[in-house]
Every structure is written in structure tokens, then in C-alpha cells.
Amino acid sequence: QPSIVCCCFAVCSNQQQLTHKRESSTTTTNESTMMGAVLQIATVVPLLLATAQGFSLSRTPTTRLTTTTNRIPRQQSRQQQQPATTATRPTRRYAIPNDPLGTTPASRTSTPQTRKKESLKPFGRYLEVECWKQAELRGLEPTLVAVANACKQINRIVQRAQTDNVYGAATTTTSGSGGSTTNGDSTTTTAVVNVQGEVQQKLDVICNDLFLRAFCGSSQCIHTVASEEEDEPRCCSDVMNDPAFAMGEFVAVFDPLDGSKNIDASLPVGSIFGIYRPEAGSNLNNKDDLAAAFCHGDASRTLVAAGYCLYSATTVMVLTLGSGVDGFTLDPDTGRFLQTHSDLRIPSRGPIYSFNEANYRDFDKPVQEYLNSLKQQKRSTAKKQQQQPVSARYMGALVADAHNVLINGGIYGYPATFSNRQGKLRLMYESNPMAMIMEQAGGAGSTGYGRILKVKPKDIHQRVPTFLGSIENVFELDQFCKYYSEDDENQQRWES
Secondary structure (H helix, E strand, O other), X not given: OHHHHHHHHHHHHHHHHHHHHHHHOOHHHHHHHHHHHHHHHHHHHHHHHHHHHHHHHHOOOOOOOOHHHHOOOHHHHHHHHOOOOOOOOOOOXXXXXXXXXXXXXXXXXXXXXXXXXXXXXXXXXXXXXXXHHOHHHHHHHHHHHHHHHHHHHHHHHHXXXXXXXXXXXXXXXXXXXXXXXXXXXXXXXXXOEOOOOOEOEHHHHHHHHHHHHHHHHOOOOEEEEEEOOOOOOEEHHHHHOOHHHOOOOEEEEEEEEEOHHHHHHOOOEEEEEEEEOOOOOOOOOOHHHOHHHHOOOOHHHHEEEEEEEEEOOOEEEEEEOOOOEEEXXXXXXXXXXXXXXXXXXXXXXXXXXXXXXXXXXXXXXXHHHHHHHHHOOOHHHHHHOOOOOOEEOOOOOHHHHHHHHHHHOEEEEEOOXXXXXXXXXXXXXXXXXXXXXXXXXXXXXEOOOOEHHHOOOOOOOOEOOEEEEOHHHHHHHHHHHHHHOOOHHHHHHHHO
16 A cells, blocks of 8 residues: 555665665664664554554445345344334244244244143143042053053054064964975965964064053053953963062953054054953952953943054044043154043034945845935935934044044944854954943944943953944944844844
């Protein structure tokens, strides 16, 4: 810059003059002149700095009024529009604009949805209150908590079944001689078939182990368990390999994974469970005849708790302890079951009928006539009677179809056929628990000739025709069965 250059030129000129004088002077004079030069340079440097600073300030460019001057950041423009007395709100980091569900940390504490979630009662707290009301069930609290945790694990397994390669049938491998392998042995792979004559799926085996340990390993109130996947009931001391677990007063039954074939097509599946208190006179210590403890008395007196868990678009657990029905939804954020359905009540009449009509020709005449009457109903007549037109819904899983009927009203049926005169659903761990839930919700569970809960079991794997749903729908079906029934012996058998 010009001023700095001039000052530097003046310093250099003075330095040259000092040099000429130093050459012609004595040693003493040279030292004095050098000191003078140093003092002079020390005086000039501050002047140079001050000059440079003043030059830079005087050359500050002015703001040009171009179209770019209007490009003010959005946040800055909002702050300029606010009054000076208003505090500036901080920027919400990680927030999705107009986030309706509060899925981000910044919006999770301010949406109505999150406030509703905070007001929902957790499953653990619900059990504390309900078991406190019923002192005889207080020992079941840790067991039911363990069952809920098993349902969470099954939910994760079902969602990961495809990626973790747990689809398909369970198989066993046996070895034999005469093969072409390097050891001279051949192996044979066969599918595992349970006591029902059904091919077990891989998930059936995994979920069965989870439920066994949930019922037997959580407390000492469950003495014996019975599963759809096993031939005979098992004492909890055998399950846990510890005699200390054979001290309970309750017995438990469960279907670990109902509708497991639906998993290959990503359709809903579920789990069903029930807890019985055997009547006086039952001998739980007789390990050779544990099934007698389950078959002593009808379920209307011995079944104290029943529930199911549905693995679908949302994971829902429905439970009754004999004083109403409540529903809980699994929160994916916290991993807890929250009470979203308090005191569930099924409509007295509903529009849904859920039957596998592919077996229509194998149904008994009363069931055929009932289905014909439903399909002949005109939509105009339903509207005049202020009723919804009937609609068929069938998903192939008891839990999924029964839950749909429980929420919307209607009837679910799996009647007897020519090939299965006793029906196909198992009384102890499918029909009884679902019938108890329906009755506690204001509905009904029937064999076509009477209450399911009044059927006296003769075997742990006994089957029974099953109709569940709204009380008026089930009553109509019972009337068709009584009017069109041609099998008096069948009617007497179910009534007894």
C-alpha cells in the first residue's frame, strides 16, 4: 500500500545515511549512531502500524443494493419480525416438520399423541391393581408378567422369521448305513409331527420352549403345564430340572403359536393361554396321571385366567382375570404393553361372520341353514333395521378371527364336519380360554348346543365344535342347531 511503501523508503534512506556516517566516524561515534538508528526505527514502526490500520478502515466496502440483499435466512427473518421484548425460541434440532406422531426427540414431549401415551397404564401396574383386588390370584402376578415378556420375544421372532431362516417345517435327521457319504452312512430328514397329527413348524418348537419357561420358571405357583405341541402334560419340576418347582396350586395350558402356517405368507398369528385351579380332590403329585388334574370339573369353575396375544400390524394382548376384559398394545418405543382397551365390551350383535366356507358342504345341516340365512339378508333390510350388512371375514387363525369379532361384533365358527365329527379346535387350550374372554366381554361361546365352559373334558387334547361372538349372533346359531338338528345323540352329548 502507498503509505506503507513511503514510510519504508524513508527508513531505508535514513539507514543509508547512517551507514555512510558510520564508515567515516570513529568506533565510539559508530556505536552512538547505531543506537540512534535503532531508536529512530522503533519510533517509525508504530507509525507504520497505525497508518496501515487507518488505511484498511478507510477502504471498507459499502453494501450494494442488489437482488442478493433480500436473501435473508429464514430463521433470521423470523427473529426480525418478532418484537424486541420477546425471547427468541431455539431451533428444534432433529424435528420433522409437522411430525404428527412425535417420533423425534424434539417433538416427543409436545404432541397430543405422546401425552396420551404417558397417560396409559402399563401392564405391570395393571396386574398390581387387579391382583391386589383378588387376593387368591396374587401369586400369578410374576407368571403373567413372564408370559407378557414371552409374547414380546415371540413378536420379535415372528418379525425376523424370514431373515433368520426360521420359516418352514421342523425336521429331524436320522442316520443309517448303506449311503454314499464319506463315512459310509446316509442321513434321512423327516418332518416332525405333533400329537394332533399336524406337521410342526420351526417357530412352533421355539415358541413352545419360551412359554414352558415363562410359566414354570417365573414363580412357584404353576405346578403343571400342557401344550398343544406335546403329547402329555409336564410337571414344572421336569421342565426346570428342579424339584422345587413342583409346589404350585395352578395348572396352565397354552397354544404357543396359533395359525403358524400363516407366517409364510406374512399373515396374522397369535398365542393362547389359560390358567386353571383344579378342584378339591385333584392329585397333582401323581406324575403318572397329570391329565386327570385338567379333566376334573368344567372350566366354568376351574378356569381363573385366560388371554391371547395377536401378532399383526400391532401386537395386542387381551387378558381376563374373571372380572372383565382388558387389552394392551405393545409400544415399539418403550417395549412395554400399555392398556389401550379398558373393559372391552363386544357389541350385542355384529355384521361379521367368520367361517371357512370352503368346508361348507361338510358342515352339518343346521350350520348350512344358518349361513344361508346370513347370505340371504338384503342390504336394504339391514339399513331399515339400522344394522350393518353382513360381511365375511376369515384369516385362518383363531386369534386373528376371534379378535376381529371381539372388536367389531359378529360370530366366529369352526363347526364339526363329516371328517371331524368332534370339531377341530382343542377344548382345554383354545376353546375354553377364548370362550371365557367372550363371556367376560358380554358375548358368548357355544358348541351349538350349550356353553363351551360347561363341557366336561375327558382328555387334555379333546376337540369340540366352537362358536364365539356376540350374544345375539351365537343365540341365533343355537336356535338353528336345535331346530334343524337330526342327531339327537350329538345334542345330548354336548349338553352333558
